[in-house]
Amino acid sequence: MLAERMSQGLPEDQPRLLALLATGAAQILDLAVADHAAVDLSVRLAKADPDLGHLAGLVNAILRRLTRERNAILAAGGDPLDTNTPDWLAARWRAAYGEDAARRIAAAHLEGAAVDLTIRADTAAWAERVGGVALGLGSVRLTDVDAPVVSLPGYDEGAWWVQDAAAALPARLLGAVSGETIADLCAAPGGKTAQLAAAGATVVAVDRSGARLDRLRKNLQRLGLSAEVRVGDALALNEDGAFDAVLLDAPCSATGTIRRHPDVAWTKTEADLGRLADLQRRLLDKAAALVKPGGRLVYCTCSLEPEEGEAQADAFLSRHPGFERIPVTANEVAGQTEMVGRHGDLRTLPCHLPLLSSGETVARRGGLDGFFATRLRRIA
């Protein structure tokens, strides 16, 4: 779009010029910045840069042209799968989910994310108190996405915590956990640890990041919950068969969270996937060893990439004949069977759960984080 408006195209040897023009264009086309302020800022930045000073007039001309042509540019739009998605991700989502779903995923990324709460008890009553819609999935979606959550009723007393509705599903797949001892591997900042502790489990929360575990401790403290918190590499755990259940929320490409972290689409590369899939495989094998016979293992990632989800689960079952899948039922996803994938694994997409309402109350945003989860049982 910028290149089309420059007679000689974008100069390839001026990356800072491109960054400056792209920033100015985003302010003019997408953000609520006054035109004159956007143009003026970019021109001043160009003048202040010894390599770009002589191009300040060009910056001024191009950005002013954008302000004049804004309506035509926005009307021309284009499908976000073509205009707002790296080619390699668009190709993967087409292959994994089909053309239509890939387009809906890319469109959902432009909508932004809702704010969902996981409620400790009495979801319907809290939905009313905080001004939200009770999703059948067990979470409450706030109707006002801009509400400062710390000032909502129930924050100080720890009645709920912020957690995307999809992110809350994997821990629920463990079912009744009261009285069980559960290893939460890769636990920080602790949304799933809180769910398990609130449901009455004794939780061993392991993460290799001390800083993220500090957040987990603070979160649990506000909620009046406790867990045994361990800083360290989950791969080094040496307690084979000690746990009734293991939850492994493995590190991943996080392409399921692009609605809230748009940078993920542009900073991750295909090479990251191979490295992460290898770590996930090793963590899964460790998790399997920790589960006692008859116990359950839930593996999940906030990724849209099959290598980090479906393929990882299939490969695990080939390596571990002593485990079987326990398929997710329609009831567990409030009848939204589009969230149950091949073989009964959980597969949520950002385009699932479009706008919702309950009576008079309408949530301003639909959608979910993209999550994968498989539930396994150790049979031998």
Ligand SMILES: C[S@@+](CC[C@H](N)C(=O)[O-])C[C@H]1O[C@@H](n2cnc3c(N)ncnc32)[C@H](O)[C@@H]1O
């Ligand atoms: C997806 S996040 C976990 C989110 C968390 N389960 C929650 O619900 O709030 C992944 C976590 O894995 C941790 N991690 C990565 N590799 C690890 C390893 N080898 N052992 C333990 N933790 C690890 C990271 O520090 C990060 O906190």
